[in-house]
Amino acid sequence: MQTAKDAHKGNATSVADRLLAWYQRHxxxxxxxxxxITPYRVWVSEVMLQQTQVATVIPYFERFMQRFPDIDSLAAGERDEVLHLWTGLGYYARGRNLHRAAQITNGALPDTAAGLMALPGIGRSTAAAILAIGFGQRAVILDANVKRVLTRLHALRGRSATEKSLWQHADRLTPARNAGDYAQAIMDFGATHCRRSKPICSACPVSDQCLAHARNLQHVLPAPQPRKTLPVRAVHVLLLLDAEGAVLLERRPDGGVWGGLWSPPEMPAKADVAARGREWGAEPNVKTMPVVRHSFTHFHLDITPHLMRARHRANIVSDSDRHVWFTRDDERRLGLSAVAVRLLAGTQA
Ligand code: SF4
Known part of the structure; x- marks a missing residue:
């Protein structure tokens, strides 16, 4: 009698074919x-889809393509506008890198893995997706959805679930032809069918090849990462409003999670915010608002906003490259972090 393991040894081609057939239908x-499909559109979508759900990405992608339909328009665009179109999507280094890479490429994306991976923000799997889907080459992808599918198909645990072994399994499954459709098929299959919770094993086209299913391990694989207690960092921000209700924004230095974005001036937890505000011409009254928490992958940021008012803009700052006065209905297309948007809404509610 054939065991699940025997069946599993079977046939990478058959798994790929079945996933391709599944993709055609579902x-x-x-x-x-x-x-x-163009290499440029694949690139932008793959970068937006890193760490972000499809449903969230769709409107961002459409707005981005309206404004920057090709690599030349992106290269010629202002970074502020790129970050403006990224506002709320998070992980802003992705937008900065996309813009920088477009300026490096000279009008066309390279069609080799080495050429793509030499550009900022393009790793091995993103390069492979661009090559497979955008250029029609055979290239092996391994994003989070693909990792989950492979981990279950091969019941990978402990030492067998290394990055290296996942790449080997991914390579073995990738067909010589149709690698672009296959890449999209296995990514979609992981996202919607072999999903993290409640995989649909009862209607799965590759269940007879799946060791996790055979051993009833589909709900425990991939093994979850141990939860870490995240450290908390605390900062102050100064919400300085002028007589017309405009807020002072400062451009953050390059680098860091919000590098290049605009936000109300941020200060360390020990800073005397009121004194700083007065130096910039604010009235003496300070209203300290409730703490806003923003959580990143590696830490929580506790932000205490302090609201102050200034009668005259001219007393405060004049360097328009670093500071601007901004209202919620301002038509300038600046990149704001999600937290800046939230704080601004709080000042103008
Ligand atoms: S049988 Fe279940 S766990 Fe295995 S590949 Fe199919 S949906 Fe995923």
Whole structure:
């Protein structure tokens, strides 16, 4: 009698074929980056999809393509506008890198893994997705969804679940032809069918090849990462309003999670915010508002906003490259972090 392990040894081609057939019937083939495929559109979508759900990405992708339909327009665009179109999407280094890479490329994306990976913000799997989907080459992808599918198909645990072994399994499954469709098929299959919780094993086209299913391990694989207690960092921000209700924003230095974005001036937890505000011409009264927590992957940021008012803009700052006065309905297209948007809403509610 054939065991699950015997069946599993079987046939990478058959798994790929079945995933391709599944994609034809159930794949999300009408996503905006799949309807008119170019290497540029694949690149932008793959970068936006890193760490972000498809449903969130769709409107961002569409707005981005309206403004920057090709690599030349992106290269010629202002970084402020790129970050403006990224506002709320998070992980802003992705937008900064996209813009920088477009300026480096000279009008066309390279069609080799080495060439793509030499650009900022393009790792091995993103390069492979661009090559497979955008250029029609055979290239091996391994994003978070693919990792989950492979971990379950091969019941990988402990030492067998290394990055290296996942790449080997991914390579073995990737077909010689149709690698672009296959890449989209296995990513979609992981996102919607072999999903993190409640995988649909009862209607799975590759269940007879799946060791996790055979051993009833699908709900415990991949093993969750141990939860860490995140450290908390605390900062103050000065919400300085002028007589018309405009707020003073400062451009953050390059680098860091919000590098290049605009936000109300931020100060260390020990800073005397009121004294700083007065130096900039604010009235003496300070209203300290409730703490706003923003959580990153590696830490929580506790932000205490202090509201002060200034009668005259001219007393405060004049360097427009570093400081601007900004209202919520301002038409300038600046990049704001999600937290800046939230704080600004608080000042103008
Ligand atoms: S049988 Fe279940 S766990 Fe295995 S690949 Fe299919 S959906 Fe995923």
């Amino acid at each position: 794949g999300r083939r009408n996503l905006p980056w799949r309807t008119r």
